[in-house]
Amino acid sequence: MKILVVGGGGREHAIVWKLAQSLRTSALYCAPGNAGISSLATCVPIKADDLPGLKHFVRQEKIDLTVIGPEVPLALGIVDEFRKAKLKIFGPTKNAARLEASKIFSKDVMAQAKIRTAQAKSFEKAADAMAYVEGHELPVVIKADGLAQGKGVVIAATRDQAKQAIVDAMENAVFGQAGKKVLIEQFLEGEELTVMAFTDGKTVVPMPAAQDHKRVGDGDTGLNTGGMGAYCPVPLGTAELQSQVTLEVLQPMVDAMARLGSPFQGVLYAGLMVVKGTPYVLEFNARMGDPETQVVLPLLKTDLLDVLDAVVEHRLDQLAVEWYRDAAVCVVMASGGYPSSYRQGAVIRGLPSATSTAATSMVFHAGTAHQGNETVTAGGRVLGIVGRGATLSDAQREAYRVVSTISFEGCHFRTDIAHRAFKT
Numbered sequence: 001m002k003i004l005v006v007g008g009g010g011r012e013h014a015i016v017w018k019l020a021q022s023l024r025t026s027a028l029y030c031a032p033g034n035a036g037i038s039s040l041a042t043c044v045p046i047k048a049d050d051l052p053g054l055k056h057f058v059r060q061e062k063i064d065l066t067v068i069g070p071e072v073p074l075a076l077g078i079v080d081e082f083r084k085a086k087l088k089i090f091g092p093t094k095n096a097a098r099l100e101a102s103k104i105f106s107k108d109v110m111a112q113a114k115i116r117t118a119q120a121k122s123f124e125k126a127a128d129a130m131a132y133v134e135g136h137e138l139p140v141v142i143k144a145d146g147l148a149q150g151k152g153v154v155i156a157a158t159r160d161q162a163k164q165a166i167v168d169a170m171e172n173a174v175f176g177q178a179g180k181k182v183l184i185e186q187f188l189e190g191e192e193l194t195v196m197a198f199t200d201g202k203t204v205v206p207m208p209a210a211q212d213h214k215r216v217g218d219g220d221t222g223l224n225t226g227g228m229g230a231y232c233p234v235p236l237g238t239a240e241l242q243s244q245v246t247l248e249v250l251q252p253m254v255d256a257m258a259r260l261g262s263p264f265q266g267v268l269y270a271g272l273m274v275v276k277g278t279p280y281v282l283e284f285n286a287r288m289g290d291p292e293t294q295v296v297l298p299l300l301k302t303d304l305l306d307v308l309d310a311v312v313e314h315r316l317d318q319l320a321v322e323w324y325r326d327a328a329v330c331v332v333m334a335s336g337g338y339p340s341s342y343r344q345g346a347v348i349r350g351l352p353s354a355t356s357t358a359a360t361s362m363v364f365h366a367g368t369a370h371q372g373n374e375t376v377t378a379g380g381r382v383l384g385i386v387g388r389g390a391t392l393s394d395a396q397r398e399a400y401r402v403v404s405t406i407s408f409e410g411c412h413f414r415t416d417i418a419h420r421a422f423k424t
Contacts, residue, residue, distance in 0.1 A: 001024050001025060001026060001064040001065055001305065002026055002027040002028075002029070002061065002062065002063050002064045002065075003019055003025060003027070003028055003029070003063065003064065003065050003066075003067065003305070004029045004030070004031060004054075004057070004058060004061075004063045004065075004066045004067070005019070005028070005029070005030045005031075005041065005066075005067045005069060006030075006031055006048050006054060006066060006067065006068045006069055006070070006073055006078075007030070007031075007048050007068070007069030007070045008030070008031075008032045008033050008034045008037070008048065009034070009069070009070070009290055009366045009367070009379075009381075010290055010291055010293075010294055010332075010364045010365065010366035010381065010383075010384040011069050011070075011288055011289070011290035011291070011293040011294070012030060012033070012034075012037065012069040012070075013034065013036050013037050013040075013294075013364040013365050013366070013384075014293045014294045014297045014298075014362075014364050014384075015067060015069060015288070015293065015297065015304075016028060016030055016033075016037050016040050016041050017040060017297075017362065017364070018297045018298075018300065018304040019067070019304055019305055020040045020041070021303075021304075022303050022304065022305040022306075023303075024303070024305050024306075025305060027042075028040060028041035028042070029041055029042045029043075029044055029057075029061065029063070030042070030043050030044070031043070031044045031045075031046040031047075031048065031054060031057065032044065032045055032046060032047060032048070034365045034366070034367070034368050034369065034378070035365055035368035035369050035370050035375045035376075035378075036363065036364065036365025036368055036375075036383075037365065038370070039353075044057060048069070048070050048072060048073050049072050049073055049076060051073065051076060051077075051078050051081055054066070054073075054078065055081060055082065055085060055087070058082070058087055059085070059087070063087075064088060065088045065089070065090065065305075065308065065309070065312070066082060066087065066088065066089045066090065067089075067090045067091070067308060068089065068090065068091035068266075068287065069287065069288070070287065071097070071100050071101070071147060071285065071286060071287055072147065074091050074092060074094070074097040074100075074101075074266075074286050074287060075094065075097050075098075075100070075101040075147055075286075076094070077093070077094035078091070079091045079092060079093045079094070079097075080093050080094050088312055089312070090265075090266060090308045090311060090312055091265070091266040091286075091287065092264050092265055092266045092286050093262060093265075095260075095261075095262035096257055096262045096263065096264040096265070096266075096286065097286040098262075099253070099257070099264070099268075099284040099285075099286055100147070100269075100283075100284060100285045100286040100287070101146060101147055101286070102145055102146060103143050103144075103145050103146075103183050103283065104122040104145050104181060104183055106283070106284050107120050107122070107183065109253065109256050109257070109260070110253070110281060112256055113252040113253055113255070113256035114252070115248065115249055115252055115253060115281055116248065116249075116278070116279065116280045116281065117280055117281040117282075118141070118185045118186040118187070118188050118273075118280060118282070119185070119186040120143075120183050120184060120185035120186065121183070121184050122145070122181060122182070122183050122184075123166075123170075123181065123182050123183075123184065124180070124181050125170075126166055126167060126170040126171050129166045129170065129182055129184060130163050130166055130167075132184055133156075133159055133162040133163060133166070133184060134159065136162070136184065137186070137187075138156070138157060138158065138159070138162075138187075139155050139156055139157045139187045140155075140156050140162050140184060140185070140186075140187060141153065141154070141155055141156070141184070141185040141186070141187050142154045142156060142162055142165040142166060142169065142182055142183075142184060142185075143182060143183040143184075143185060144169045144175040144178045144179040144181075144182060145178065145179070145180070145181035145182060145183060146175070146177060146178030146179070146180075146181075147178055148175040148176075148178040148179070149226070150224075150225075150226045150227075151175065151224070152169070152175050152178055152179065153224070154168075155187060162184075166182060169182050170182060188273040188275055188280055188282070189273075189275065190273045190274050190275035190276070190280075191211075191236055191273070191274050191420065192211060192212065192214075192271070192272065192273055192274075192282070193209050193210075193211055193234060193236055193237055193241075193272045193273075193274055193279070194209065194210045194211065194212055194230075194269065194270070194271055194272070194289055194292050195207070195209050195210075195237070195242065195245045195246075195249075195250070195270045195272060196210075196267055196268070196269045196270070196288060196289060196292065196296065197246070197250045197267065197268050197270075198266075198267060198307055198311055198316060198321070199250070199254050199264060199265065199266070199267075199268050199311065199316065200265055200310065200311045200312075200313075200314045200315070200316040200317075201254065201257075201258060201263030201264055201265045201314065202254070202258065202263070202314070202316075202317070203316040203317040204246060204250045204251050204254055204268075205307075205316060205319075205321045206242060206245070206246050206250060207296050207300075207323075208232050208233045208237070208242075208296060208299060208323055209232065209233060209234045209236070209237025209241075209242055209245075210230050210231065210232040210233075210234060210289070210292040210295055210296055211230060211231055211232075211234045211236070211237075211418075211420065211421075212227045212229075212230045212289065212291065212292055213227065213228045213229045213230065213414060213417055214227060214228070215228070216228060216334075216338070216339060216414075217414065218414050218415055218416045218419075219416065219419075223339050223340070224339070225334075225338065225339040225380075225381075226290065226339070226380070226381060227289075227290060227291045227292075227332065227381070228331075228332045228334065228381075228413070228414045228417070229291060229329070229330050229331045229332050229384075229413075229414055229417035229418075230289075230291045230292050230294065230295045230329075230330045230417070231295055231327070231328065231329045231330070231392060231395070231396070231417060231418035231421060232292070232295040232296050232299060232327065232328050233327060233392075234420075234421065235421050236274060236420075241274070241277075241279065244279060245270065245272065245279050248279070249270050249272070249279060249281060250268060250270060253268065253270075253284065254268065264286075265311060265312070265314075266286065266287065266311065267286075267287055267288045268284065268285075268286070269284060269285035269286070269287065269288065269289050269292075270284060271283040271284070271285065271289075290366075291330045291332060291381075291384050294328075294330040294362075294364050294384045294386050295328035295329065295330045295386060296328075298324075298326075298328050298362060298386060298388055299323050299324045299326055299327075299328055299388075300321075300322075300323060300324075301322040301323055301324050302319070302320070302321045302322050306319060307319065307321060326388055326389060326390060326395070327388070327389055327390070327391055327392040327394065327395040328386055328387065328388045328395050329386065329387050329392065329395040329396045329398075329399045329417055329418050330364075330384045330385065330386045330399065330417070331384070331385045331386075331387075331399045331400065331403050331413055331414065331417050332366070332381050332382075332383070332384050332385075332413060332414075333381075333382050333383040333384075333385060333403065333406065333408075333411055333412075333413045334380055334381050334382060334411070334412055334413060335367070335377050335379070335380050335381075335382055335410055335411070336409070336410020336411065336412060337410070338380035338381065338412075339380060342380055342410070343410070344367075344376070344377050344378050344379070345371065345376050345377060345378075346376060346377045346408040346409040346410060346411075347371075347374045347375070347376055347408060347409075348368065348374075348375045348376060348377060348382070348383070348406065348407075348408045349406065349407045349408065350405045350406040350407055351363065351375055351406060359388060360387065360388055360389065360398050361385070361386060361387055361388065361398055361399070361401075361402045362385075362386040362388070363383060363384075363385055363386075363402065363406075364383065364384040364385075364386060365382075365383060365384075366379060366381040366382055366383060366384055367379015367380060367381055367382045368382060368383070376408075377408055382408065382411070383406065385399050385402045385403045385406070386399060387399030387400070387401070387402065392418055392421050392422075393422075395418075396417065396418050399417070400415070
């Protein structure tokens with residue numbers, strides 16, 4: 001099969017890496033890709049949100065399957081466009097992707113499906129929102145309704161902070177159109193967990209639970225980021241809890257979307273807060289997480305292409321999806337200054353010649369580019385270094401061993417990825 005993966009980050013590199021291992025893959029393309037992806041697939045200079053350009057390329061090259069990585073093309077309706085043109089594509093429709101594209105819509109569906117989540121109220125006027133936070137318990141969570149590249153959530157410890165967050169989103173448009181409406185939400189105290197699942201709109205096949213590290217600094221300190229690392233499996237994600245998440249979160253949401261006439265096909269991502277052993281939904285995403293994908297896919301034993309095919313063809317119930325019992329840890333190496341302003345173009349030293357397919361380590365590129373014969377930084381999150389082992393300790397040790405061999409000017413990374421797993 002000829003396959004096109006849409007996107008150009010670490011998640012897409014991991015998807016391409018896994019698809020390259022399938023005996024059924026005859027040709028791999030990625031749009032736009034990055035320097036690391038180019039060692040496994042032909043990178044084509046088409047942006048992920050260029051729907052006409054992508055459709056033209058797929059027709060021209062007779063691509064058999066298109067796989068969508070990021071959320072923006074899904075929110076723009078790429079799946080609807082491709083289906084109309086009878087082109088095979090993996091991902092949810094525009095209406096189904098509203099679970100991520102609109103936090104207010106997502107909350108409404110969760111209420112209908114009786115899925116546990118934080119209490120929340122939505123607002124279209126800043127004055128009404130500010131009046132509401134006057135009497136709200138602190139801390140309080142302010143969320144931009146739309147897609148804000150993971151930056152639309154503020155946990156306000158004071159009323160002044162809450163009001164400033166409302167003004168920034170609704171009046172100063174710091175998140176553009178995404179902040180025209182806001183959700184004001186109860187703050188939940190607990191431990192975060194990510195459970196993703198493959199679904200064909202009816203059958204749900206959960207992946208092993210992973211945990212992302214959002215804060216930039218060790219000990220979960222500093223600014224929020226797109227993710228500084230992840231690990232899998234998570235001690236918190238017991239078999240009992242994962243079963244509960246499937247029965248009380250994932251399956252009810254898939255069933256609810258089917259009842260609404262917008263069956264969800266693709267990967268459903270549940271961002272959870274586990275409060276005293278009980279899972280609450282913080283958010284749903286309509287695609288694989290980044291960097292969670294980088295630790296989950298290496299543990300997938302079943303051919304990924306077989307899974308994607310089964311989802312697209314509504315026969316996921318006929319496929320046994322198997323996983324390795326290993327562990328994986330991903331450490332993100334970031335540009336100096338990230339998640340604030342950072343410079344690009346720093347030469348990366350010590351990179352392996354290609355993405356490792358060894359059992360113990362993988363180097364996934366997130367923000368890289370070629371500059372002559374050099375590979376240089378081209379983003380805030382630059383590399384995702386994944387260690388794999390029989391235990392989390394082994395995987396963590398291997399990840400940091402590889403990190404120690406790679407360098408670029410201004411590079412920083414957390415030294416405690418998976419630290420929660422080792423707390424007694």
